[in-house]
Amino acid sequence: MTDPPAAPRDSLLHVEDLRTRFHTDAGTVTAVDGISFDLDDGETVCLVGESGSGKTVAAESLTRLIDDPPGEIVSGTVRFDGRDLATASEAELRAVRGDRIAHVFQNPQRALNPVYSVGWQLLEAIQLHDDVSKADARARAIDLLDRVGIPDPATRIDDYPHELSGGMQQRVAIAMALAGEPDLLVADEPTTALDVTIQSQVLRLLESIQSASGLGLLLVTHDLGVVAEVADRVVVMYDGTVMERGSVHDVFERPSHPYTRALLDAIPGRDVDLTPTAARDVADRDPSSATDSTTGCRFRSRCPHAVDACREGDQPPLHPTPDATTSAPDGARAHVAACVHFGPDGDPDVVVDSAKSADSGASADESAGGDRR
Amino acid sequence: MTDASPLFEVRDLTKHYPVRTGLLNRETGQVRAVDGIDLTVERGEAVGLVGESGCGKSTAARTMLRVEEPTGGTIRLDGDPVTSDDRSRLKRFRRRAQLLFQDPTGSFDPRRSIGDSVAEPLAIHGMTDRARRRRLVTSTLSRVGLDPSDADRYPHELSGGEKQRAALARALILDPDLLVADEPVSALDASVTADVLALLNRLRRELDLGIVLVSHDLAVVREVCDRVAVMYLGEIVESGPVESVFESPGHPYTEALLASIPVPDPTVERRDVDLVGEVPSAADPPSGCRFHTRCPAVIPPETYDLDGVAWRRVHRFHSRLERGPSVDLDAIRAYAASDSAPETAPADVPTHAVQTALRREFDLPSELGDDGAEAVLDRALARLAAGEREAAARLLADEFGTVCASEAPATHPVGGDDRQQHTAVCHLLDEE
Amino acid sequence: MIGAEDSPGTGTDDSQPADGGEPPSERFEDVDWASIDADGGGRSPLRLAALVAAGSYGLAVASDRLVAGGDPTIDVAFGGVAFVWDATAVDWLFVATLSVLVFALVPLARNRRLVAYYWRRFRRHRPAVLSLAYLLVIFLLGTVGTLFLDPPALDVAAAYQPPVFLSVDASIPTECVGPVVEGRCQGTWRYPLGTTADGKGLLALAIFGMRVSMQVGLIATLISITIATAVGATAAYAGGWIDEALMRYVDIQQTFPTFFLFLFLAYLYGGSLFVLIVIFGVTGWGGIARIVRSEALQRSEETYVAAARSAGASGPFVVWRHVVPNVSNSIVTAATLNIPVLILSEAALSFIGLGNVTLPSWGQTIAAGRGDLATAWWVSTVPGLFLFATILAFNFLGDALRDALDPRQEVGR
Known part of the structure; x- marks a missing residue:
């Protein structure tokens, strides 16, 4: 993380123009439509979006966990540690999955087999990864359970x-993911099903694991509070495309894309509107219900700042935002937004200035929120 | 209202579920899901009921609507x-008090149109005029921000x-006076949540x-x-006006809950909460203050x-x-x-090694920092290693007992x- | 779109002007519940129609049994066509079954969009669509067609005629109706599917056989699913000892040898289609009741049931309005797969001579032709093919319905 103009090859994971489609009866749905991002060792990148935004499909497309058919990865590069997973064979992928890239899902039952004890499954995962004796594997399994914060691990291992x-199940699922000592952990809404108190414990656990082993963490979530707590960088997704990307400070302090602003605005407790309310009523039409994308910006119909230029062409490319002070001006770590107002002919002030007074109010409110805890 | 009685008043509400075991299905215990709660709601007032899952809040909601x-309770x-x-x-x-459910998908019969489902309470309460039901559905749908044509979807x-x-x-079509909303937005996306709350x-x-x-x-x-x-x-540990409770919480549990909320601001440093573990089973709630097994502020004994941190770990070990x-x-x-060392049979492991393993198992520090306490803990561990769990627990109770338990x-x-x-209901407030 | 009084979702606008107070946009605050409570409520038109239909059905049956006695039920002639119909007990049951089916179509007609949705899903199964078309033809021929066609008549002179476009050695038919070419008797359009040893046309026999098959399949299945739904839904919703008692009874009933009961009754009173239908109907519902119960148990846990209950709905209301409609997919599928089993059983019983020998059922005709397989193969083959196709069609239909109505797939896109 010392070289700012990071060449894509240097990052642990480099995703470029990834596209995933689903063939359904109602037609073809492009769930992920050309997303790009980078992730480094020891870094936490959050894929943020609402349901139907394609964030889960994007995460599962990395190691081709999606069912094919009906899913299909149409194009794109997924370079992991110098190897392109998008073109890798199924056997190569199997070697990568679990071993180098591990997944944790929202629902821990997906990772745990109900008919085997926790210990048996952990042992299997450890022995798959390393050729160790059963007793050693068991000791290591107990260590792993201890590490993920299971109380009395030696007793609970046979549960x-x-x-x-x-x-606890989610902790065990994390332990299973760690059994292969991966370089990258892809966690899809790992705390959504949990209570806030448990969520905070699991987030702290993920952080401590990361700082101890330096693995990369790709966290898929809809919860901006979680993002603010753990992310280094943020990728905001809407309807299969990246709307905004940047460091967590840039995105939260200077949200640029109207969609990001609307998302931040919607957090309960932040009473101040960043977006005019007129944009809100369409907000809860299911974005995934549209079978295929029309032209122009996908957020256009909900956007308070939409202009005629938003109707034309494809989704605007990711333009650098003018105030990306803390990050590199260009490259993978820049603060960018896919909005015409940030393009060469656009005027970012249309978006940012329209609520300038409200914006300052919002930050005041945030700090108040911090005090209130 | 002119009369003094509040709109809705719940006193000492309890809901116990019997636990049955064995071949004869005998009742061997009770899950005290709700154990004596009081709640008052005035007209136009919104009262929140918060807690982790398993604390009985959903049961309380369903029970207070019968x-x-x-x-028990009134x-x-x-x-x-x-x-x-x-x-x-x-x-x-039933007409005046309505329940709104968490899962919007499950709460609609997949084989009935939205209009049909929305009109159903009217039919249940004896409105037989189909056209009139339809009119009411149409006007109600538009009042909650839906298109009247959504009735046919x-x-x-x-x-x-x-x-x-x-x-x-x-929930509103019967013109209720009271609405009990059970997690109405937890299944929704963030932007939708804001809209639904504004509507509410x-x-x-x-x-x-x-x-x-x-x-x-x-x-x-x-x-x-x-x-x-x-x-x-199953119990209410703290209650009052929202600002007061959230800004100066009196109960460590409220404090821990508040500290657990992720703040959507990356510049705010997260405060570490020492709230470990999960809600214990309501079939066997802890003695004394029910929160003492997890409490980050459990009152230490004066003798040591x-x-x-060390005290809480010892206390947790004791509770365990x-x-x-x-x-x-x-x-x-x-x-x-x-x-x-290599090649030791489990039976030959020296006692001190077993005790070290026990310390590790129960997340106990290797040094307590107080010689007297250290000696007690050592004795307790030795008893435990010898298989005398109850004796160990008794020793810990005698030496490390706390008013909280x-x-x-x-x-x-x-x-x-x-x-x-x-x-607030807490021993920490006893002196004042 | 009358009630455009509200701008949705914004937290700012407080009170809307209530359109001068008069409907069309009545607001829920305006409802005077005290008067509705006092009113007590009336009956819905559909329920009235059902009552009227049931009443007139009862009257018709009574008049046929008591007044008409042995005379034909209907004996009218318009123009040159005489219409004579002497309804048997089975016919009356069949009429009742068809009326119930008509009432079952009412919710379908009311929810046309939902039906269209299921139809789109069903349509994906090509063989099932073909099967449905085939079964509709069979059904219409068997019910309406037989009213206007002459029953197959004995005509010894026309025995063993081959089907049209086919030929047999001229020595086999007593007398060849069609031309004899090179010593072979050619089939004719007069008997498109040939004739039996009695000279009955096989096409007519097959069509009248359709009626028997439809009667057996539909009546007995309707009896079964009615009992099964009542028992299954009651057991699931009531729970406790009622559930226990009903389900243990089902266990016992399922071990009961229905076949031997029928043998016994056939021995005592002779083979009768009525007895066969009733016995299969009232003893064959155990499996379906189990399915209904387990589905209903799951449905009773759904939030929409809790929502109805918390709105004050009674148990029977919830069962009738939510539980039964939502297990109907399983009921329909089970019924569709139950029909071919019954048709096959009837055919088997007729084949071994335990049916009503005067009825032109497919099994009967197959049995009649089995001695002539070497010479007049078509006698057994034609009804056999119909039987085969019908059974297959019902099975295709059942499988496709199971897929199309599966609620687990409903949530998807």
Whole structure:
């Protein structure tokens, strides 16, 4: 993280123009439509979006976890540690999955088999990864459970998944993911099903694991609070495309794309409107219901700042925002937004200035929110 | 209202579920899901009920509407007691008090159009005129921000937010005075959440509706509610005006809940909360203050000089021995064996190694920092290693007993200012 | 779109002007519930129609049994066409079954968009669509067609005629109706599917056989699913000892040898289609009741049931309005797969001579032709093919319905 103009090859994970489609009865749905981002060792990148934004499909497309058919990865590069996973064979992918890239899902039951004890499954994962004796593997499994914060691990190791609470199951799922000592952990809404108190424990756990082992963490979430707590960088997705990308400070302090601003505005407790309310009523039409994208910016119909230029062409490219002071001016780590107002002919002030007074109010409110805790 | 009685008043509400085991299905215990809670809602007032899952807040919501029969307590609407003895009175209560569910998808019959489902309460309460039902559905749908033509659509054709609006229409169509909303937005996207909450607020003002909002999300409660009650294991531990409770919480549990909320601002440093573990089973709630097993501020004994972290770990170990599952000594020996010098059979592991493994198993520090306490802990561990769990627990109880575990705390006022005052149930407030 | 009084979702506008107070946009605050409570409520038109239909059905049956006695039920002639119909007990049951089916179509007609949705899903199964068309033809021929066609008549002179476009050695038919070419009797359009040893036309026999098959399949299945739904839904919703008692009874009933009961009754009273239908109907519902119960148990846990209950709905209301409609997919599928089993059973019983020998059922005709397989192969083959196609069609239909109506797939896009 010392060289700002990072060549894409240097990052642990480099995703470029990834496109995933689903062929359904109602037609073809492009769930992920050309997303790009980078992730480094020891870095946490959050894919943020609402349901239907394609964030989960994007995460599962990395190691081709999506069902094919009906899913299909149409194009794009997924370079992981110098190797292109998008063109890798199924056997190569199997070697990467679990071993180098591990997944944690929203629902821990997806990772745990109900008919085997937790220990049995952990042992299997450890022995798959390393050729160790059963006793050693068991000791290591207990260490892993201890590491993910399971109380009395030596006793609980013989429990079956249903004997554990949801939070404990998620911890075990994380332990299973860590068994292969991966370089990248892809966690898809890992705390959504959990209570805030347990969520905060699991987030702290992920952070401590990351600082101890230096793995990369790709966190898929809809919760901007979680993003603010753990992310280094943020990728905001809407309807399969990247709307805004940048460091967590840039995105939260100087949200640029109207969609990001609307998202931040919608957080309960932040009473101040960044977007005029007129944009809100369409907000809850399901974005995934549109089978295929029309032309122009996808956020156009909900956007308070939409102009005629938004109707034309494809989704605008990611333009650098003018105030990206803390990040590099260009390259993968720049603060960019896919909005015409940030393009060469646009005027970012249309978006940012329209609520300038409200904006300052919002930050005042935020600090108040901080005090109130 | 001119009369003094509040819109809705719940006193000492309890809901116990029997635990049956064995071949004869004998009742061997009770899950005390709701264990004596009081709640008052005035007209046009929104009261939040918060807590982690498993604290009994959803059961409380269903029980106070008599969707489930309460085990005890009284429920009054406008001062009139609500009982299930009088069917027509109960039916009138059902009209005046409505429940809004968490899952907007599941709460609609997939085979009925939205209009049909929204009109259903009207039909249940005897409105046979189809055209009139339709008119009411149309006007109600537009009041919750849906298009009247949505009445002909089916649940699968609506987004989650639209369905929750329709569910709100169904709850309002009987013109209730009280709405109990059980996690109304937790299944929705963030932007939709804001809209639904705004709608709820607007309708509350418009209809002078009393609202009980059950939620695990304190931010949602802060947005909507005037007063809040914090629930833990079937009891209310703190209650009062939202500002007062959230700004100067009197109970460590409230404090921990507040600290757990992620703040959507990357510049704010997260405060570490020492709230470990999860809500214990309501079938066997801890003695004294029910929160003492997890409490980050559990009161230490005066006899020993322990620092906070060490004391809480010892206390947790003690609680674990009192209440937790049996300790699998064989597994711990095996673990100690694999950890120590090569080729030790589990039976030959030296006692000190077993004790080290036990310390590790129960997350105990290797040094407590107080010689007397250290000696007690060593003796307790030795008894445990010898398989005498109860003796170990007794020793810890004698030496490290705390008022939090032995006595139920009383209710204390919190906050100086009269208007901002609220109450909390905690031993920490005993002296004042 | 009358009630455009509200701008949705914004937290700013407080009170809307209420359009001068008069409908069309009645607001829920305006409802006077006290008067509705006092009113007590009336009956819906559909329920009235059902009552009227049931009443007139009862009257018709009574008049046929008591007044008409042995005379034909209907004996009218318009123009040159005489219409004579002497309804048997089975016919009356069949009429009742068809009326119930008509009432079952009412909710379908009311929810046309939902039906269209299911139809789109069903349409994906090509063989099932073909099967449905085939079964509709069979059904219409068997019910309406047989009213206007002459029943197959004995005509010894026309025995063993081959089907049209086919030929047999001229020595086999007693007398060849069609031309004899090179010593072979050619089939004719007069008997498109040939004739039996009695000279009955096989086409007519097949069509009248359709009626028997439809009667057996539909009546007995309707009896079964009615009992099964009532028992299954009651068991699931009531729970406790009622559930236990009903389900243990189902266990016992399922071990009961229906076939031997029928043998016994056939021995005592002779083979009768009525007895066969009733016995299969009232003993064959156990499996379906189990399916209904387990589905209904799951449905009772759904939030929409809780929502209806918390709005004050009674148990029967919830069962009738939510539980039964939502298990109907399983009921329809089970019924569709139950029909071919019954048709096959009837054919088997007729084949071994335990049916009503005077009825032109497919099984009967197959049995009649089995001695002539070497010479007149078509006698058994034609009804056999119909039987085969019908069974297959019902199975295709059942599988496709199971897929199309599966609620687990409903949530998707």
